[in-house]
Amino acid sequence: MSVSSEDKKLRLDKDDSTPGKYWGRDEKRLWGASLxxxxxxxxxxxxxxxxSIVSVAKDVHWDKVQKGTVLSAFFWGYCMTQVLGGYLSDRIGGDIVLIVSATGWALITFWTPFIIKLSSDQHTAMVLVVISRVLLGCFQGVHFPSVTSIVCRKVNxxxxxxxxxxxxxxxQLGILICGSVGSILLERFGWSSVFYVSGCAGICWVFFLKYYLVAQQRKKQIVLSMKDNIVAGEKSHTDSGAVPWLLFxxxxxxxAxxxxxxxxxxxxxILFSWLPTYFHDNFPDAKGWVFNVVPWIVTIxxxxxxxxxxxxxxxxxYSVTFTRKFLETLSQVPLAICLxxxxxxxxxxxxxxxxxxIAVSASSLHKAxxxxxxxxxxxxxxxxxxxxxxxxGAIPGFIGVYIAGYILETTKSWAAVFNQTAVVTTIGWxxxxxxxSGKKIV
Known part of the structure; x- marks a missing residue:
C-alpha cells in the first residue's frame, strides 16, 4: 500500500529535526526500561x-459504603489533573512532571497506614483517608500524559x-506484582507492609530518574545548545505554544x-474490578492465583x-491511519466477542x-x-x-464499574454485565x- 501524502509530509517534518532530538539506541533502552x-x-x-481493602476495613471497622467511598475517591482526583499534566509536560518537559508526580504518589502510598490510624475519630479518619486518595489520584493523573509527551518528543x-x-x-506488571508479592506481604506481615514496600519502591525509582537519567539528559542538552547555538530538545517543549482546543x-x-x-x-x-468476583461466584473452589495472574501475564x-x-x-x-485502525480492530473485536x-x-x-x-491480552493492543x-x-x-x-477514560473507573455492580445486583446476571460491556466496546471500535485518522491536525 502506498504512503499517503499526509503521512509523507509528517515524516519529513519529523526527519527535519534538531540534533539530539531523538533518543539514541542506548538511551531508548535505558529510558524505555525506566519508564x-x-x-x-x-x-x-x-x-x-x-x-488490601478487606483487611483494612476489618481493622478500622469500615462498612461497604465506606469501602466504596475510599476506592472511588482515587478516580475523582485522577480525572482532575489529566489535562494539566499533559499541558505542563508539553511546556516544561514530561521528565520534570514525572519526578514531581511520582514523588507525590510514592510518599502518599508510604504514609497511608499512618493516615488511616491518625485519628481515633472514625469520621475524621475517613475524611483524611478520602483526601489522601484524591491527592493520590491527582498525582497519578499526570503520569500517562507525561509519558506520552516524552515518547512523542524522543522517539520517531x-x-x-x-x-x-x-x-x-x-x-500489567504492576498488577501482577501487587497480586503476587503484595499478597505474600499481606498474609505474612499485615496490610501496612504492602503500603510501605510499594511506597519505598516508588521513591527509589524517583531518585534513579532524578539523579541519573534526567540529570544526564539535561547536561547533554546544554552541551548541544552551546555547540549548535540552539536549545536542542527543549525547544519543542517551550515553543509548543497554546493548545488550539477550539480547532481540536x-x-x-x-x-474519535x-x-x-x-x-x-x-x-x-470492569474486568480489572469484577474479574475476581466473577470467578469467586461461579467457581468458588478455583485457585485465585490462576485467574488473578494468568490473564495479566499474557498482556505484556x-x-x-x-x-x-x-x-x-x-x-x-502502510498509512498511519490504516495501521491504527487495524490494531484497534485486533484489540476491540476479539475483546467484545470474548465478553x-x-x-x-x-x-x-x-x-x-x-x-x-484472550480478552485481556487483546485489550492490550489498544496501546498501539x-x-x-x-x-x-x-x-x-x-x-x-x-x-x-x-x-x-478515567470516568468508567467510578461510573462504569458502579453501573456494572448495579446491573449485577438487580439482575443477578453476569451475562447482562458482560453483554452491555461488549456493546459499549463495539461502539468505541x-x-x-x-x-x-492518523493524519496530523496541528
Missing amino acids: FISCASLYTTRSVMPM DQERSLIYSFITSGS FRKPPFW IIVAHFCHTNAFF PSAILGGHLADLLIRKG LLIGQNLHSYTNSVILMT GVMVNSTDISPRHPGSVMGVMNMA LTFMIFG
Missing part, C-alpha cells in the same frame, strides 16, 4: 488499596508504537479517540507484539480462564491503536491531547473506524 518500571510502580501503588514515528506499547505494558473540538478524529478510549477503559476497569508480550506489528506496518509503507462468550460459559472454568485471557494515536494527530501537543483522552 516501563515507572508504569509498573504506578500500578502497584494503585492496586494496593483495592487488594516509525519506532514509537513499539516503545510506547512496551513502556505502558508495565502497568471541531475535528472528528479528536472526538476520546470515545474509543472511554469505551475501552470501560471494559478494562501481547502489548509488545502489537507495538512491533504497528511499527512494521508503517515501515512497510459475549464469557457470559455464556458460567459452568466451564477452563473456558472462562481462556476467554478472560488509539492510545498512541494522540501523538499522530498532534505531535506538538501530545501530552495535552492524551490528558483529555485519559480524563474521559465503530466510532474510531469511521472517524479515526
Whole structure:
C-alpha cells in the first residue's frame, strides 16, 4: 500500500529535526526500561488499596459504603489533573512532571497506614483517608500524559508504537506484582507492609530518574545548545505554544479517540474490578492465583507484539491511519466477542480462564491503536491531547464499574454485565473506524 501524502509530509517534518532530538539506541533502552518500571510502580501503588481493602476495613471497622467511598475517591482526583499534566509536560518537559508526580504518589502510598490510624475519630479518619486518595489520584493523573509527551518528543514515528506499547505494558506488571508479592506481604506481615514496600519502591525509582537519567539528559542538552547555538530538545517543549482546543473540538478524529478510549477503559476497569468476583461466584473452589495472574501475564508480550506489528506496518509503507485502525480492530473485536462468550460459559472454568485471557491480552493492543494515536494527530501537543483522552477514560473507573455492580445486583446476571460491556466496546471500535485518522491536525 502506498504512503499517503499526509503521512509523507509528517515524516519529513519529523526527519527535519534538531540534533539530539531523538533518543539514541542506548538511551531508548535505558529510558524505555525506566519508564516501563515507572508504569509498573504506578500500578502497584494503585492496586494496593483495592487488594488490601478487606483487611483494612476489618481493622478500622469500615462498612461497604465506606469501602466504596475510599476506592472511588482515587478516580475523582485522577480525572482532575489529566489535562494539566499533559499541558505542563508539553511546556516544561514530561521528565520534570514525572519526578514531581511520582514523588507525590510514592510518599502518599508510604504514609497511608499512618493516615488511616491518625485519628481515633472514625469520621475524621475517613475524611483524611478520602483526601489522601484524591491527592493520590491527582498525582497519578499526570503520569500517562507525561509519558506520552516524552515518547512523542524522543522517539520517531516509525519506532514509537513499539516503545510506547512496551513502556505502558508495565502497568500489567504492576498488577501482577501487587497480586503476587503484595499478597505474600499481606498474609505474612499485615496490610501496612504492602503500603510501605510499594511506597519505598516508588521513591527509589524517583531518585534513579532524578539523579541519573534526567540529570544526564539535561547536561547533554546544554552541551548541544552551546555547540549548535540552539536549545536542542527543549525547544519543542517551550515553543509548543497554546493548545488550539477550539480547532481540536471541531475535528472528528479528536472526538474519535476520546470515545474509543472511554469505551475501552470501560471494559478494562470492569474486568480489572469484577474479574475476581466473577470467578469467586461461579467457581468458588478455583485457585485465585490462576485467574488473578494468568490473564495479566499474557498482556505484556501481547502489548509488545502489537507495538512491533504497528511499527512494521508503517515501515512497510502502510498509512498511519490504516495501521491504527487495524490494531484497534485486533484489540476491540476479539475483546467484545470474548465478553459475549464469557457470559455464556458460567459452568466451564477452563473456558472462562481462556476467554478472560484472550480478552485481556487483546485489550492490550489498544496501546498501539488509539492510545498512541494522540501523538499522530498532534505531535506538538501530545501530552495535552492524551490528558483529555485519559480524563474521559478515567470516568468508567467510578461510573462504569458502579453501573456494572448495579446491573449485577438487580439482575443477578453476569451475562447482562458482560453483554452491555461488549456493546459499549463495539461502539468505541465503530466510532474510531469511521472517524479515526492518523493524519496530523496541528
